[in-house]
Amino acid sequence: MKFFFHFGRYLLMLRQMLSKPENGRMYWEETVRQMASIGLGSVGIVAFVAVFMGGVSAVQTVYQLVAPYISLTVVGSIVTNSSILELGPSVTSLVLAGKIGSNIASELGYMRSSEQIDALEIMGVNPVAYLVGPKVLACLTMIPLLVVVSISTAIAGGMVICQLTGLITYDQFIEGARSSFLAYDVFFAMCKAFTFAFFISSVSAYHGYHVQGGALEVGRASTKAVVYCCILILSGDYILAELLL
Amino acid sequence: MIQLQGIGKRFGEQQVLQDIHASFGPGQINMVIGASGSGKSVLMKIMVGLVIPDQGDLFYENASLGTMDRSEKQILRQNIGMLFQNAALFDSLSVEDNLLFPLRMFKPAPRAQMLERVAYCLEKVGLAGKGPLFPSELSGGMKKRVGIARAIVLEPRYLFCDEPNSGLDPKTSLRIDHLIRDLTQEFNITTVVNTHDMNSVLECADHIIFLHKGRKTWEGDRQQILKSDNEDLNELVYATRHLQQFRDKASL
Numbered sequence: 062m063k064f065f066f067h068f069g070r071y072l073l074m075l076r077q078m079l080s081k082p083e084n085g086r087m088y089w090e091e092t093v094r095q096m097a098s099i100g101l102g103s104v105g106i107v108a109f110v111a112v113f114m115g116g117v118s119a120v121q122t123v124y125q126l127v128a129p130y131i132s133l134t135v136v137g138s139i140v141t142n143s144s145i146l147e148l149g150p151s152v153t154s155l156v157l158a159g160k161i162g163s164n165i166a167s168e169l170g171y172m173r174s175s176e177q178i179d180a181l182e183i184m185g186v187n188p189v190a191y192l193v194g195p196k197v198l199a200c201l202t203m204i205p206l207l208v209v210v211s212i213s214t215a216i217a218g219g220m221v222i223c224q225l226t227g228l229i230t231y232d233q234f235i236e237g238a239r240s241s242f243l244a245y246d247v248f249f250a251m252c253k254a255f256t257f258a259f260f261i262s263s264v265s266a267y268h269g270y271h272v273q274g275g276a277l278e279v280g281r282a283s284t285k286a287v288v289y290c291c292i293l294i295l296s297g298d299y300i301l302a303e304l305l306l
Numbered sequence: 307m308i309q310l311q312g313i314g315k316r317f318g319e320q321q322v323l324q325d326i327h328a329s330f331g332p333g334q335i336n337m338v339i340g341a342s343g344s345g346k347s348v349l350m351k352i353m354v355g356l357v358i359p360d361q362g363d364l365f366y367e368n369a370s371l372g373t374m375d376r377s378e379k380q381i382l383r384q385n386i387g388m389l390f391q392n393a394a395l396f397d398s399l400s401v402e403d404n405l406l407f408p409l410r411m412f413k414p415a416p417r418a419q420m421l422e423r424v425a426y427c428l429e430k431v432g433l434a435g436k437g438p439l440f441p442s443e444l445s446g447g448m449k450k451r452v453g454i455a456r457a458i459v460l461e462p463r464y465l466f467c468d469e470p471n472s473g474l475d476p477k478t479s480l481r482i483d484h485l486i487r488d489l490t491q492e493f494n495i496t497t498v499v500n501t502h503d504m505n506s507v508l509e510c511a512d513h514i515i516f517l518h519k520g521r522k523t524w525e526g527d528r529q530q531i532l533k534s535d536n537e538d539l540n541e542l543v544y545a546t547r548h549l550q551q552f553r554d555k556a557s558l
Contacts, residue, residue, distance in 0.1 A: 080376075083380070083411055083412065084410065084411045084412070084414065086414075087410055087411055175392060175394060175397075176390045176391075176392060176394035177394050177395075177396055177397075179356055179390070179394065180388070180390060180394040180396075182356065182383075183354050183355075183356070183383055183386055183388045183466075184383060184384070184407075184408050184411070184412075184460075185379075185380040185381070185382075185383035185384045185386075185411075185412065186411060187380075
């Protein structure tokens with residue numbers, strides 16, 4: 062029963078989010094502000110994680126390829142494919158669930174507990190549309206771009222580390238990467254990125270928006286948001302793989 | 307004019323409000339008093355539409371809040387200003403931007419014109435020149451005054467104040483009371499104040515309703531409150547031994 066209560070309330074929140082803005086310009090400004098905060102604020106961590114993700118997958122692939130009859134160009138192929146299909150969208154989304162998800166939940170939770178959301182509502186502003194809508198839109202725009210950054214950086218990271226450590230050369234890596242590249246894989250990665258972006262923004266916003274209590278409950282909401290986002294990302298990852306591959 | 311007709315509210319097993327009838331007129335300070343847990347805050351939330359009552363209805367100038375659709379409620383709310391207990395200022399915005407927010411949202415005009423209105427409201431609450439400060443840089447009393455300035459920036463017809471004096475020293479409390487009274491009279495606003503601060507009540511209440519365990523058990527003005535024979539009300543009014551002694555001496 063509890064699940065249906067929360068799911069129903071979540072759907073109602075999404076419906077309210079789509080109502081007509083009281084002032085389009087103010088909503089647009091808020092969306093741009095969120096895009097800058099979510100997008101630019103996360104580039105550093107996404108790139109940092111991606112470089113090491115690419116490097117580690119390259120080193121471990123070489124380590125596992127002990128058979129002499131397997132060409133080393135396969136390393137480029139495996140690093141590229143795993144970055145596009147899994148590491149880029151899924152691992153980046155898990156990282157972003159921790160960063161953006163907790164941020165959204167705690168921001169809205171604090172606004173709820175300090176009555177700022179009530180203040181907006183009494184002014185005549187639809188607080189769901191004004192506070193949640195721009196965050197969801199910003200995530201749907203910026204997280205796929207961050208995933209592109211992550212995929213590119215992971216591939217580049219793998220390639221540079223292979224070259225620097227003398228595992229394989231740039232040419233071998235690029236040859237492998239090109240040989241197995243499929244444009245459909247990028248489409249699949251983007252489908253995952255959009256889906257996970259929606260989960261991260263809307264689920265975190267739901268938990269933050271409906272906080273009841275003070276600092277302790279805000280902290281709990283933030284933790285819950287990250288946990289649920291991670292569960293949804295991992296299960297969504299499997300379902301999308303089944304459906305689209 | 308705000309009219310409450312048979313308002314009732316229950317949270318689970320607990321009946322928080324029961325059969326509240328009242329009428330709040332313009333140009334006067336209407337106070338809802340009662341001990342903590344008497345249902346004052348829930349009643350105010352019902353009046354501003356944040357909580358839906360289980361029974362009864364309330365009317366703004368004969369228009370029923372219960373039958374209003376979302377857009378009608380939004381229009382009504384643009385005529386409502388509210389001062390929250392903790393001011394509820396937007397922390398990430400400066401004082402000036404806090405006041406600009408409702409103006410930009412609902413009455414967009416050239417920036418200079420809006421800034422003029424902001425400066426006027428800040429001057430009204432005695433905070434001229436404090437626009438660039440952030441809420442974290444303000445004292446409790448200043449935050450409340452910014453809250454009042456934000457509440458009146460759209461020239462509301464109704465002003466609601468939830469415990470405007472909580473956490474303030476007596477002198478600052480008095481200043482806030484006088485500010486609310488002056489604004490109410492100057493702009494002919496229908497003001498409803500929730501409080502259990504008897505200094506405020508005796509200083510500026512024009513019309514008082516007393517809630518006890520979710521029921522309205524007394525109604526009158528500040529002259530009548532001192533002579534009431536309602537025991538529950540007297541427990542609140544004469545809460546301290548000094549006041550009880552003062553009452554006993556006066557009655558001799």
